[in-house]
Amino acid sequence: MEISEKEFLAPGHRACAGCGATIGVRLALKVLGENTVAVSATGCLEVITTPYPETAWEIPWMHVAFENAAAVASGVEAALKSQGKTDTTVVVFGGDGGTADIGLQALSGAMERGHNLIYICYDNEAYMNTGIQRSGATPFGASTTTSPHGKESFGEDRPKKNMPMIMAAHGVPYVATASISYPEDFMKKVKKAAEVEGPAYIHLQQPCTTGWGYNPAKTIELGRLAVETGSWILYEIEEGEFKVTYRPIQRKLVNEYLNAQKRFKHLTDQEKEMIQSHVDAICIELKI
Amino acid sequence: MVLKVMSANQAIAEAVKLANPNVIPVYPITPQTTISEYLAKFVADGDIGAEYIRVESEHSAISACLGASGTGVRVFTATSSQGLALMHEIIFAAAGLRAPIVMADANRALSAPLSIWNDQQDSISERDAGWMQTYAENGQEALDSILISYRVSEDNKVLLPSMVCIDGFILTHTVDPVDVPKKEDVDKYLPPYKPDHAYLDPKRPMSIGTFTDPNYYMEARHDMELALEGAKEVIAKANAEFAEIFGRKYDFVEKYRSEDADTILVAMGSICSTIKDVVDELRERGEKVGLVRVRVFRPFPTEEIYEAIKGASKVGVLDKNISFSIGGVLHNEIKAKMDVDAYGFIVGLGGRDIKPSHIKEIIEKTKNPTQHTQWIGLNKEEL
């Protein structure tokens, strides 16, 4: 697979030291190359990369609002098509908030209409740009500022919204989950997404040092633990065919993943066991 | 010139066909829906070579317009009332990003209570956004205003979006004789859209929609103020050229028998046709009454309105909208910008019919004013 040596996201941006989102974008753009237009939803990525009068983007880029990235991208895709630029790739970067919550309608519409674009959700599992509030993608048990643990609460009490499956139900020809800690797997998926005629959706888990509470050097390690414990599963759905793309040789216990992050520190052993059994149920079914 | 009988909705669709946008995202809403339907048929028959996006909400309609316009092509959409209100956030963004989007708004009352009938609250409520606004009196003017709006919006000195407002049901669902201009003439009038300020092209990467801190935001907004004020000159020129090519002359205001009038009514949109009839009737009886119809509401044509009404001893302003506890918007903006003896009348909300008898009542109440603002045609006892 040919990947560009060029960096399409310039340094100097305002990301936290150890940010996972910028790693994901860099890798994706290395695959997509310079004949690409990116659209961002409001969020960490957008704010850190475009403080006027600077921009980190080396490709054309547009941002309008929080909930409409997919709608804006639909317009961009249609405009490029009308200009005969059908070989220009349109990629949308939305955070978990801007995708699973406020952006869900626009995304659903764009996917249903079948626009030729790639939607990459960079999922750090909360509204990080505004300071770590809970989103529909926040996992069960996580402490965020709007789902804090306290005397009466153990934190987030709802399971993570299953965005990839929602996308698959739309009949999106290529849906995949990915992790920045498994770059070859991610980049292969970006390539497949680019080659698909029509929409493609990649849900990229991206550890967040500030929001999850760990030493920034461990960003990649955290992503690895998520996958190795079965807390995050790497799979793809091509034309409705489901396939796990990575199976850990020996699945680790979730505690190793949970204990490494401040946002889960408050959980009791019983609560952690609950999480372990949820993970077990899914992994056993998928033979992970 | 062949006149065809058609609704203002169809006239607008014909204008859009002539303007030939690249991307048309639309979402249906009464009473604009037939605009989207005519356009869909044109696209299906290959009469317009546009990408027609059947978006899933008005918010997405205007967002897709902005994405396409940002890419660098001409776009169009249409909406009304609730749809326009849903677009509100992006209406402001479109003006701020200086995208020359042209949109038709079929004026309809805002919920609640829910109403599908006409008043002008919807577009009036977007007046702060930085969009240009034109209020058409009939189908012909609606068609022509779409073409003029593209011309003005896309001008490098302006680069602000426009909305052309037509009264819902009154204009959208009644028919008028309309002259549909020839394509060759429109091509002479409207050059293709070739932006330079912002567009998405991998050959020249730009970032559109950046994030400004307090050091930059206010200047960006001031630039918009300058652009909107400067648009007046561009509008005047565009109107003059339109008259040359198509033979119809438009201005910021239309003066109807107002030059020597003692009492002048000011209003916008289709109600002016009724007012003109009443003016004619009263003039027969020797009464010196007249009408000043405001066509262009944004940029607000202070000088033109003042010049037209300053000769009257009393002015009555009709508003098909209400800014609660303040009164009608047109009335209050006139009072704010010029020194005239003007009284406000709230009319026609939610499609309440405005009869010639109401106009006569308004003229009498203008001549003998008792209040700053009065509601006309209420089914209630006199308050």
Add this chain to the structure above:
Amino acid sequence: MVSIGAAVKEPGSTRQNKTGSWRTFKPILDKETCIKCENCIMFCPEGCINKDYDIDYDYCKGCGICAEECPVKAIKMERE
């Protein structure tokens, strides 16, 4: 002066902002030990390690991911 619509026509202009001033710890890469696995290049959030394994200290924020992910511990984080 602000550009029309605050659009930025200079791609990559964040390069004016030297985020190297953020760091407390500085990665030192030993090219002798390095096995050229490209992990550090892939995983740097700033993309400031080039294909010759030179670290651009103008931008390095000292996050330590490169040192953490180096399979042969060729990168050491030193207090600056």
